[in-house]
Amino acid sequence: MRLPRSLQGLPRETFVLALVAFCVALGFGIVVPAVPLFALEFGVGTTAAGAVVSAFALMRLLSGLAGGRLVDRVGERVALLVGLGVVAVSSLLAGLAVSFPQLLVLRGVGGIGSAVFTIAATSLLLRVASAAQRGQTQSVYRGGFMLGGIIGPAFGGAVLGISIRAPFFLYAFTLALAMLAAGTLLPKHVTSAPTQVALGVGEDDGLPEGVVPEAPRTPLRSALRNPAYQAALAGNFATGFSVLGVRSTVVPLLVVQDLDLGPGWIGAAFTVAALVQGALLLPAGRAVDQVGRRPTLVLGGLLTSASLLGLALADGPVGLMLAMVVFAAGASLLGVAPAAIVGDVVEGKGGTAVAVWQMASDLGSVLGPLAVGLLIDRASFGVALVVSALVVLVCALWGFRVPRV
Numbered sequence: 001m002r003l004p005r006s007l008q009g010l011p012r013e014t015f016v017l018a019l020v021a022f023c024v025a026l027g028f029g030i031v032v033p034a035v036p037l038f039a040l041e042f043g044v045g046t047t048a049a050g051a052v053v054s055a056f057a058l059m060r061l062l063s064g065l066a067g068g069r070l071v072d073r074v075g076e077r078v079a080l081l082v083g084l085g086v087v088a089v090s091s092l093l094a095g096l097a098v099s100f101p102q103l104l105v106l107r108g109v110g111g112i113g114s115a116v117f118t119i120a121a122t123s124l125l126l127r128v129a130s131a132a133q134r135g136q137t138q139s140v141y142r143g144g145f146m147l148g149g150i151i152g153p154a155f156g157g158a159v160l161g162i163s164i165r166a167p168f169f170l171y172a173f174t175l176a177l178a179m180l181a182a183g184t185l186l187p188k189h190v191t192s193a194p195t196q197v198a199l200g201v202g203e204d205d206g207l208p209e210g211v212v213p214e215a216p217r218t219p220l221r222s223a224l225r226n227p228a229y230q231a232a233l234a235g236n237f238a239t240g241f242s243v244l245g246v247r248s249t250v251v252p253l254l255v256v257q258d259l260d261l262g263p264g265w266i267g268a269a270f271t272v273a274a275l276v277q278g279a280l281l282l283p284a285g286r287a288v289d290q291v292g293r294r295p296t297l298v299l300g301g302l303l304t305s306a307s308l309l310g311l312a313l314a315d316g317p318v319g320l321m322l323a324m325v326v327f328a329a330g331a332s333l334l335g336v337a338p339a340a341i342v343g344d345v346v347e348g349k350g351g352t353a354v355a356v357w358q359m360a361s362d363l364g365s366v367l368g369p370l371a372v373g374l375l376i377d378r379a380s381f382g383v384a385l386v387v388s389a390l391v392v393l394v395c396a397l398w399g400f401r402v403p404r405v
Contacts, residue, residue, distance in 0.1 A: 011128040014137045016185040017121050018144035020178045024084070024117075025145045027174030029152015030159055031091065034167035035107065041164060042100035052107050054366075059111030060118075061362035067116040068123075068355025076124035076351070077186050081179055083117025086110070088175035095168030115358070123354045124186075126343035132289055134340035135296075139285025142335050146278050150271075218346040223353040227401040228293075229345045233360045235297050235338035238395035240361035242304050243331050245368015246388045247273075250381065254311065255320065258381045265317060269324045276328035277335075284332040293341045294402040300333025301396020305389045312385035341402060 032053075039049035071079040087110045094106040121141070129137040159166045223229045252266045259265075288296045303326055310323030338357070346353045368388070375384035 010133055010137055010140065013124060013128045013186060014140050016181060017125055018140050019181050019185075020080075020084075020121065021141055021144035022148040023174045023178035023181065024087075025148025026152045026155075027091075027148075027171035029149050029154075030156040030174075031167040031171040033153065033156045034160055034164060037160070038097075038164050038168075039100060039103060042103070044100050048100065052104055055104055055108040056111040056114070057362060057366055059108040060115040061359055061366060063112040063115045064119065064355045064359035064362060065352065067112070067119045068352035070116060071120050071123050071351030071355070076120045076127070077182070077188065079120035079351075080117050080124065080182055080186075083113045083115070083120060084175050084179045084182065086113025086116065088113075088172045088179065091168050091175065092172040095165040095172070115355075115362075119351060119355045119358055122339065122358065123351045126339065126346070126354065129343065131344055134343040135288025135293075135336050136282070136285040138288075138336045138339045139281040139332075143278065143281050146274065146281065150274050150278070218353055220352045220356060223345055223356075226345050228341050228403060229353070229357075231297065231398045231401045232338040232341040232345070232357055234395040234398035235301065235334055235341075236357055236360040237364040238301055238304065238392045239331070239334045239338070240364025240366075241368040241395075242308065242327075242364075242388065242392050243334070245365045246308065246372050246385075247327065249369040250311070250372050250376075250384065250388075251324075253376070254314075254381050259314065259316065259320065261317060261320075265320065269320055272321055273324040273328040273331075276325050277332045280329055280332035281336070284336050287333070288337050288340050292404070293337055293344065294399060294404060296333050297337040297341065297399035297402060298396050300330045300337055301392055301399060303327075303330030304334060305393040305396060306330075308385050308389035308392065312382045312389070337399075 035052055035056075036046075036049040039052045040046075067079070067083070070082075074082075090106045090110040090113060094103055094110070097103040097106060125137055125141055126134060156167060159170055251269055255261045255265045255269065256263060284296070284300075307323045307327035307330055310319065310326060314320045314323055342354060342357050372384040372388060375387055
């Protein structure tokens with residue numbers, strides 16, 4: 001199969017990691033609906049069932065820094081396999097759990113493994129891609145996650161019909177496939193892309209033309225002092241806060257409780273958003289590489305902020321769908337630009353710096369649902385969405401700190 005011209009010349013690892021991402025997201029999409037339902041089987045309430053879901057995200061956040069150090073110590077490929085293995089084994093054992101505490105602990109362990117393999121995959125992808133390719137490689141990688149995330153839930157309902165435990169076993173199987181792909185298709189010794197001076201990091205080392213130095217890993221302290229890295233943190237926080245937090249929490253409730261629409265509109269809204277975002281991922285990656293990191297990061301944040309305001313003003317299905325389309329457009333840019341900036345800042349290296357950047361998204365996904373839930377209870381959907389739009393807007397304006405290059 002002939003690749004589109006825009007994808008030709010990308011590192012082979014890009015497509016291997018996209019396959020790994022697809023396998024992971026496929027299984028995750030299958031197991032997510034089963035987690036709270038399985039928890040209820042042990043006789044606990046809805047709050048405790050929700051805690052099982054939160055345990056995964058919380059442990060991802062808490063273990064991120066340690067995961068980054070592990071990547072720095074053993075390398076991306078080994079850490080990737082270890083992380084996938086931890087999630088696979090914990091998922092298998094979760095399907096065999098006989099008590100609620102067992103399920104809670106095992107999902108938390110799965111969150112640790114998820115943090116490790118996510119940081120390892122991102123760090124590896126940033127390392128092998130040149131500065132001119134980082135946006136496109138990220139769009140391909142995230143496309144694998146998106147495709148799996150669309151297909152997975154479609155199978156999830158059918159699998160639940162077989163057994164409440166079956167999704168956990170199937171998730172373990174798809175993770176095993178991801179390990180097989182990573183273990184057999186990723187080279188044991190990864191070659192870094194040529195080091196380039198980017199966004200204020202690195203200087204001319206005086207080496208002869210054609211000689212590529214092996215750049216040292218960028219310390220976290222150095223990255224944190226860089227305005228571009230700070231903007232990337234803000235952008236990833238906005239992604240977690242809006243995409244993983246606010247949208248997932250508010251839209252289902254908004255559709256049913258505020259707009260008084262049928263539950264079918266929830267699926268329609270998410271499907272439209274996923275299709276639009278999927279269609280825009282590759283163009284977004286090209287824009288990040290060709291137009292620039294700064295304008296695409298700011299535009300992505302502005303579009304996302306505008307879409308949240310659109311949801312606040314929506315009074316029917318047309319307004320809902322239009323807001324979700326704008327949201328998808330913003331998310332396609334926010335999902336790519338911050339990662340490319342991190343790659344520029346650390347020159348493709350630095351597991352700890354990548355880990356902290358990933359933790360910014362995890363923090364947003366933890367705080368987002370809590371904040372909007374509180375605002376909805378104390379005020380209204382409109383207030384919650386307007387405040388959320390302001391949070392994302394501030395993160396978007398931080399993008400102006402990225403130097404023009």
